[in-house]
Amino acid sequence: MRGALLAIFIGVATIGLVAIGTIWPIPSAIYFAGSGNGSVLRSPTTPEIAIQDLGIRIRLHQMPAAYSSLANKAEFTQSEFDQDVTGFYRSLRTQATLETVDSQPLHQSADQAEMRVQFHWSTILGPYEDTREIQVVRNGDRWQVDWPLVKRPSVPAQVIPVNYLRWDVIYSGSTDEWGSQNVAGPNVRIVDMRPVNRAEGVYVLGELLDDDVVPAWVDVRATLIGKDGKILGSEDSFDMISHRLLPKQVTPFRIHFPNVDLSQVGSIRMQPESILISTSADPVIEILNEKYNALPIASLTGQLSDQSGRVVNFAHVLTTFYDSNGNVIWVSGRYIGRALPPQTPVNFTVSVPEDLARKVSSERTIVAAYSPRGDAL
Amino acid sequence: MKLPLKSYDTNQQLFFAYHYMHDWWNPWNVKWFTGFSQTTYPPLPQQWTALLGHIFGLQYAYMLVQFVAILLLAVGMYRFAAIWVNERAASFASLAVVLLGSESFLIYNAGQLATTWEAALYILALPYLYEWLRYGGFRPFIKALVLFAAASAAHDVIIIFGTAFFTFPLIALAIMERDKGEETTTGAAVIGRAVAMAIAAAVAIGLVLLPYWIDLFRYPVSQTPIPHASRANYLLTPFWGTNYFLIPWGALMLALPFIVWRGAHVRRLIPLLLGFWACFLVGLGGTTPVALWLLHRAFYVLTFERVAYWAELLSLPILGLLCSELVTRFRMKAVVPLVVLGAITCGLPIAWSNYQPTNSINLDVRPVAEWLNRGGHDNYRYFTLGFGNNISRLSVETRANTVDGEWYSDRRLPELMKFGGGSLDNSKYFGPGGLGALQAILRHANRYGLKWIFVHDPWYDPLLHFAGWRQVDQLEYGAIQVWSKEAVPPAHPMVFGVKPPPWQCIMWGIVPIGSSILAFLLWFIPDKRRQFLTEEDDSDATDETYMHERLAS
Numbered sequence: 004m005r006g007a008l009l010a011i012f013i014g015v016a017t018i019g020l021v022a023i024g025t026i027w028p029i030p031s032a033i034y035f036a037g038s039g040n041g042s043v044l045r046s047p048t049t050p051e052i053a054i055q056d057l058g059i060r061i062r063l064h065q066m067p068a069a070y071s072s073l074a075n076k077a078e079f080t081q082s083e084f085d086q087d088v089t090g091f092y093r094s095l096r097t098q099a100t101l102e103t104v105d106s107q108p109l110h111q112s113a114d115q116a117e118m119r120v121q122f123h124w125s126t127i128l129g130p131y132e133d134t135r136e137i138q139v140v141r142n143g144d145r146w147q148v149d150w151p152l153v154k155r156p157s158v159p160a161q162v163i164p165v166n167y168l169r170w171d172v173i174y175s176g177s178t179d180e181w182g183s184q185n186v187a188g189p190n191v192r193i194v195d196m197r198p199v200n201r202a203e204g205v206y207v208l209g210e211l212l213d214d215d216v217v218p219a220w221v222d223v224r225a226t227l228i229g230k231d232g233k234i235l236g237s238e239d240s241f242d243m244i245s246h247r248l249l250p251k252q253v254t255p256f257r258i259h260f261p262n263v264d265l266s267q268v269g270s271i272r273m274q275p276e277s278i279l280i281s282t283s284a285d286p287v288i289e290i291l292n293e294k295y296n297a298l299p300i301a302s303l304t305g306q307l308s309d310q311s312g313r314v315v316n317f318a319h320v321l322t323t324f325y326d327s328n329g330n331v332i333w334v335s336g337r338y339i340g341r342a343l344p345p346q347t348p349v350n351f352t353v354s355v356p357e358d359l360a361r362k363v364s365s366e367r368t369i370v371a372a373y374s375p376r377g378d379a380l
Numbered sequence: 381m382k383l384p385l386k387s388y389d390t391n392q393q394l395f396f397a398y399h400y401m402h403d404w405w406n407p408w409n410v411k412w413f414t415g416f417s418q419t420t421y422p423p424l425p426q427q428w429t430a431l432l433g434h435i436f437g438l439q440y441a442y443m444l445v446q447f448v449a450i451l452l453l454a455v456g457m458y459r460f461a462a463i464w465v466n467e468r469a470a471s472f473a474s475l476a477v478v479l480l481g482s483e484s485f486l487i488y489n490a491g492q493l494a495t496t497w498e499a500a501l502y503i504l505a506l507p508y509l510y511e512w513l514r515y516g517g518f519r520p521f522i523k524a525l526v527l528f529a530a531a532s533a534a535h536d537v538i539i540i541f542g543t544a545f546f547t548f549p550l551i552a553l554a555i556m557e558r559d560k561g562e563e564t565t566t567g568a569a570v571i572g573r574a575v576a577m578a579i580a581a582a583v584a585i586g587l588v589l590l591p592y593w594i595d596l597f598r599y600p601v602s603q604t605p606i607p608h609a610s611r612a613n614y615l616l617t618p619f620w621g622t623n624y625f626l627i628p629w630g631a632l633m634l635a636l637p638f639i640v641w642r643g644a645h646v647r648r649l650i651p652l653l654l655g656f657w658a659c660f661l662v663g664l665g666g667t668t669p670v671a672l673w674l675l676h677r678a679f680y681v682l683t684f685e686r687v688a689y690w691a692e693l694l695s696l697p698i699l700g701l702l703c704s705e706l707v708t709r710f711r712m713k714a715v716v717p718l719v720v721l722g723a724i725t726c727g728l729p730i731a732w733s734n735y736q737p738t739n740s741i742n743l744d745v746r747p748v749a750e751w752l753n754r755g756g757h758d759n760y761r762y763f764t765l766g767f768g769n770n771i772s773r774l775s776v777e778t779r780a781n782t783v784d785g786e787w788y789s790d791r792r793l794p795e796l797m798k799f800g801g802g803s804l805d806n807s808k809y810f811g812p813g814g815l816g817a818l819q820a821i822l823r824h825a826n827r828y829g830l831k832w833i834f835v836h837d838p839w840y841d842p843l844l845h846f847a848g849w850r851q852v853d854q855l856e857y858g859a860i861q862v863w864s865k866e867a868v869p870p871a872h873p874m875v876f877g878v879k880p881p882p883w884q885c886i887m888w889g890i891v892p893i894g895s896s897i898l899a900f901l902l903w904f905i906p907d908k909r910r911q912f913l914t915e916e917d918d919s920d921a922t923d924e925t926y927m928h929e930r931l932a933s
Contacts, residue, residue, distance in 0.1 A: 006641075006644040006645030006646075007644070007645070009644035009650070009653075010640050010641045010643075010644035010645070013640050013644065013653070013657055014640060017657070017660075017661065017668075020661060020668035020669070020670055021615070021664070021667055021668055023668065023669060024613055024664075024666065024667050024668040024669050025613055025615050025616060025667070027669075028613050028616060028666065029613075029666050029669050029672050031607070031611035031612065031665075031666045031672075031679075031680070032611070032612055032613035032616060032617075032666035032667070034607060034612075035607070035609055035611070035612035035613070035616075035617045035620060035666070036612070036613060036616040036617055095842070098839055098842075100811060102811070102812065125811055125812045125815065126815075127808070127815055127818075127839065127840065127842060127843045128842060128843055128846065129815075129819075130812070220848075220850060220866065222848045222866065222867070224826075224867070237826070238823070239823075239826070239848070240848075241822070241823050241847055241848065242843075242846040242847050242848070244848070246845075246846075246848045274867075276866055276867045278866050280850070316842075317842045317845075317846070319846055338846075371846065373841070373842055373845040373846065375838060375841055
């Protein structure tokens with residue numbers, strides 16, 4: 004009898020502990036179950052829960068389940084939904100993982116709610132946010148998301164004439180050590196440079212010009228030297244520069260030294276680096292409707308339009324902000340989450356630190372692009 | 381025959397063994413993380429692999445060492461099970477351990493050579509511990525002590541986290557049966573002997589792994605925890621439930637009700653049942669909150685597939701009893717299904733590792749090694765992206781050094797410690813933590829003389845492009861892209877952490893392997909023949925009255 008009681012106790016306790024671990028999962032279980040906000044198994048009894056559940060399914064790449072949970076799924080196919088969420092072409096979005104979802108109610112009635120939803124994605128190029136206004140509707144005792152589908156842009160059939168410049172480099176032979184060339188690098192010149200002290204550390208801002216007649220692959224390295232002559236740090240521009248420079252093209256650069264104060268710095272040694280590369284002038288990306296907004300949130304908005312006939316998969320917008328004297332006061336960058344289809348404008352926003360917003364007098368924007376070979380429309 | 385070589389950690393074990401093979405007396409290995417000390421990983425199986433590698437070659441030596449672990453475990457399980465159940469049931473338990481799903485999972489999927497060696501030596505020590513607790517005597521004491529020390533030289537996890545599950549039931553049994561059998565004792569004497577053994581074992585283990593403990597004391601686990609799917613809730617994430625529960629447990633799941641029922645009804649099996657139950661709950665990872673409650677921060681360091689393995693080992697004596705009774709009662713009608721179920725349980729993890737390869741990518745790394753070894757390319761450091769567990773194999777093949785590696789406990793590069801990612805090679809699987817580490821190391825490429833990145837996964841290309849890297853070559857007909865960064869100075873020696881001093885190097889080369897040789901020599905000395913009680917001697921046992929006298933040895 005005692006044995007039976009013990010066996011039953013063990014069985015019941017095990018089931019009970021598994022139930023506790025499932026109904027109130029521990030953080031690691033929540034992490035693997037796909038929720039960033041702390042709960043996993045719920046009935047969508049509120050608009051917020053419906054949004055969160057959709058986010059979990061997208062995070063776990065359970066796209067059929069995510070599609071099935073939508074109120075308006077009859078209006079589009081699952082394939083269209085998948086492409087809207089993850090992108091139509093290879094892009095940051097197709098490689099992104101949804102980390103968390105934040106939602107704010109804008110209006111709510113008994114049967115309908117309008118939510119501002121912020122999707123926080125992690126990508127290989129850093130975090131990325133996507134904000135949408137989403138309707139959530141009540142269906143019996145459940146709330147369901149009315150997904151605001153963005154359809155794939157359609158471009159009329161046309162011929163794009165290709166007349167861009169192209170430079171090829173013939174190397175002297177296989178005995179060359181990779182990374183070093185037996186020809187001098189193209190002439191590049193720093194045309195402006197300025198250190199800025201901010202709470203996150205020292206930034207070295209500036210612009211680099213390809214002063215040659217051939218294209219260059221460039222980088223800028225800065226070394227901070229203390230007042231006592233000791234080196235405080237040495238960093239390069241990493242991704243805050245357009246590494247590919249065509250002849251006479253200018254790129255901004257920004258180099259960050261965390262945990263350094265400008266008062267410690269005695270001098271700065273700048274080392275622009277360049278190497279000859281084979282490249283072409285395409286794709287040409289036009290910047291349209293550029294507009295600087297000082298208030299309420301300082302930002303530069305505009306549209307990118309790919310003028311070539313091929314998709315640009317990854318684009319990085321780099322903007323230099325100048326004061327009224329023409330001095331560089333900030334360099335900002337923003338990756339575009341979606342690919343740029345030909346002839347189709349895509350919005351972009353570049354932010355500016357609030358304390359610099361009123362000093363901005365003008366700006367100049369360039370776009371660095373990357374498309375893996377073989378990717379086409 | 382070579383299937384274990386495909387498992388997750390095998391290449392890492394071979395990498396460590398390769399280093400011992402070529403530099404036995406210097407555990408400082410510069411090939412990973414700009415340099416790390418192999419004293420941070422108990423060395424026994426790798427050292428045996430290195431020694432035998434001189435005769436058989438590294439891969440066959442690995443297979444041989446793994447095979448020996450299985451044999452030792454079978455012998456150990458027979459003796460351990462014989463403490464609890466009759467000789468016939470112990471034989472079935474011994475047979476079952478070879479077919480155990482978890483054992484198969486660790487060998488063919490996870491490649492945890494160290495865990496299987498540790499378990500084998502630890503299980504071998506337990507009957508001597510029990511004999512010491514019951515009867516005292518120098519011979520069982522010294523045998524248990526040396527086997528515990530040798531087990532710790534193979535790995536330390538079962539010693540630190542598993543001891544309670546295995547030894548508390550033995551202590552409880554020794555107290556319960558203190559006045560039964562051929563010699564009687566007292567509860568106080570049993571506890572006193574247990575304390576004496578704990579102290580002696582702590583000293584012996586401390587000595588055998590002294591350089592390891594010094595390193596651990598100097599650098600306590602301070603890295604951001606790396607996510608591991610064995611900490612998931614297996615119901616909420618059915619894939620991981622399959623991987624870490626259904627596959628390793630296999631047909632043993634069918635026996636769980638019997639194990640609980642019989643364990644609860646036979647008084648002397650109750651401590652074993654409770655030890656099994658606690659281990660089972662912890663082995664469920666994040667499915668219950670028990671593991672987190674018991675382990676606190678250690679929960680985020682430990683992986684739970686090995687705890688499930690211990691739970692299965694603890695269940696085997698009672699499973700042996702079930703098999704024994706079924707075969708006695710039904711003869712061939714029981715034998716055939718048992719063999720089939722055993723084969724399925726053993727085969728499932730092997731099939732699963734082929735169906736769902738963990739990180740195993742079929743890639744020939746020799747062209748990469750040849751590329752690195754020519755033209756002065758090995759003057760710079762490198763790392764790989766998308767190579768899976770081939771990075772250890774590449775490290776064996778090339779002279780060049782990498783900033784990456786697969787042994788996370790002793791990486792001291794700040795960029796790798798801060799973010800909570802695994803290896804850079806598979807950083808995309810670790811979310812913002814993994815990608816943060818990747819970006820950080822790319823930012824400091826010049827500092828580390830990092831000039832080459834070998835990419836087998838184009839997913840990473842955008843980051844490399846925008847960070848200023850250029851594709852300069854391709855290997856394996858374009859399957860592997862070589863990316864390079866300009867103006868990177870050649871790599872120079874860098875030491876993060878502390879190199880072990882010469883006395884530790886000598887100690888590391890002698891004591892761990894010496895402990896195993898001593899353990900084997902002592903183990904071969906014949907034991908005193910003793911009769912232990914079995915579940916059938918228990919007054920609360922079933923009505924069956926057949927008695928098997930059996931010996932401890």
